[in-house]
Amino acid sequence: MLRQQKGHVVTMASTASFAAGSGMVDYCCSKVAALYLSDGIRAECLSRYPGGEAIRTTSVHPSWHATGIIPAERWKKLEKEMGVKPDPPVNVSRVVVEQVLKGKSGRLFVPKGKVWIASNRSWPLWLQDILKGDWKGNRKSGFKLGGKETVQ
Numbered sequence: 001m002l003r004q005q006k007g008h009v010v011t012m013a014s015t016a017s018f019a020a021g022s023g024m025v026d027y028c029c030s031k032v033a034a035l036y037l038s039d040g041i042r043a044e045c046l047s048r049y050p051g052g053e054a055i056r057t058t059s060v061h062p063s064w065h066a067t068g069i070i071p072a073e074r075w076k077k078l079e080k081e082m083g084v085k086p087d088p089p090v091n092v093s094r095v096v097v098e099q100v101l102k103g104k105s106g107r108l109f110v111p112k113g114k115v116w117i118a119s120n121r122s123w124p125l126w127l128q129d130i131l132k133g134d135w136k137g138n139r140k141s142g143f144k145l146g147g148k149e150t151v152q
Contacts, residue, residue, distance in 0.1 A: 001054075001055050002049055002050075002051055002052060002054075002055070005051045005054040006054055006055075007054070007055045007056065008055070008056040008057070008058065008100050008103070009038070009041055009055065009056070009057045009058070010057075010058045010060060010096055010099075010100065011034050011035070011037055011038035011041075011057070011058070011059045011060065012034065012060050012062075013031045013032075013034040013035045013038070013059050013060060013061050014027075014028075014031040014034075014061055014062060014063075015061050015062065015063045015109065015114050015117045016028045016031045017031035017032045017034065017035040017059075017061060018061070018117045018118050018120060018121060019117055019120055019128070019132060021132065022132075022134055034059070035059050035061075038057050038058070038059035039057075039059070041055075041057055042057040042105065045057070056100075056103060056104060056105045057105050058096070058099050058100070058105055058106050058107070058108060059106075059107050059108070060092065060095070060096055060108045060110065061107065061108065061109045061110070061114070061117075061118075062087075062091075062092045062109075062110040063087070063109075063110065063111060063114045064078070064084050064085070064086045064087065065086055065087045065088070065089050065091065065092055065110070066086035066087070066088060066089065067089045070086075082133075087110070087111065091110055091111070092110045095108050095110055096108070
């Protein structure tokens with residue numbers, strides 16, 4: 001790619017690269033690694049290699065899509081418990097092809113409305129816990145709602 005002064009590295013990450021979910025730690029960690037691989041390749045192309053700025057990088061962050069990684073019967077449970085309805089995988093492939101044809105680097109969220117998830121890492125931990133549904137109010141967590149914040 002460097003010799004030809006063109007190329008596009010597409011890395012399939014996930015919205016899980018921005019929010020560690022209970023029961024999904026191994027998956028989330030692999031997606032953080034994918035995100036950082038993409039960011040690292042971009043940084044190296046831009047700073048270490050003459051002509052590297054011609055190499056495009058895109059990290060893709062799909063939300064829930066019916067790709068086969070989750071069995072069909074599990075989808076029913078996810079929909080009932082969490083309101084999760086999977087998108088078809090073609091929605092992801094479509095935006096990836098469009099991005100490559102544009103010849104631009106980027107970070108894609110599918111659906112686009114999930115872009116907000118990238119900012120959650122800067123939110124207070126207690127808010128992240130509540131919004132992800134991890135904090136149920138029945139354990140010592142280092143904070144109290146409506147009261148004085150404590151660290152345990």
